[in-house]
Amino acid sequence: IRREQRSAFVQDSFHGNLGYIGLAVAYYFLGTEGLARASIIAGFMMILQNLLGVTVLALYSSDESMKEGKWNIALRIMRNPIILSVIAGMLFSIVEIPIPLIINRSLDILSGLALPMALLIIGGSLSFKLMRLNMLPVLSTGMIKLVLLPGLGFLLFSLSGIVPADYLPGLILLASPTATVTYVMAKEMNGDTDFAVAAISTSTLMSSVTFTVWLNFAR
Secondary structure (H helix, E strand, C coil): CCHHHHHHHHHHHHCECHHHHHHHHHHHHHHHHHHHHHHHHHHHHHHHHHHHHHHHHHHHCCCHHHHCCHHHHHHHHHCCHHHHHHHHHHHHHHHCCCCCHHHHHHHHHHHHHHHHHHHHHHHHHCCHHHHHHCHHHHHHHHHHHHHHHHHHHHHHHHHCCCCHHHHHHHHHHHCCCECCHHHHHHHHCCCCHHHHHHHHHHHHHHHHHHHHHHHHHHC
């Protein structure tokens, strides 16, 4: 793996598409109750993924301005819009702040558009040319994200004695393909965007098979 690809390789190996694919699979496979459980887990996973993602991109960045120390990385983490939005949503839920009806309905409309728009974006981002140029490292990223990571999760769940009904939401999220936002983060922090696109494309295609295997194996 070339040095300029390392940040994208590491990030794409663990940063899953929880919101657009993970939660959608949880809903269609586990129903409303499974979606509710997956949503709670996803909130914490999104924060952790983005914390690690920004840190990895900053540490491996070729831009010297991003290597100024811990404070620079901390500021980038605190300014990450996904982290801020997840924390804000959790605070609204914990404090039980009432949301005005007009805002609530507007958010419902936007959330209904989110999944189909995300699927269109994912389909449009598929790049077979870039996949061929980075075949071995991209396939390695996909195997880590879709096989190794959920495999470790499944092993821990099994050893802990957790029943399938309780661990399936978490397993689905762990088995989600690489998030499309990894491309945006790589672009903003001078990472390898071509590698990110190839990894997103490959893992999204591979997940149609790996999701089926994991869901049937873990039931």
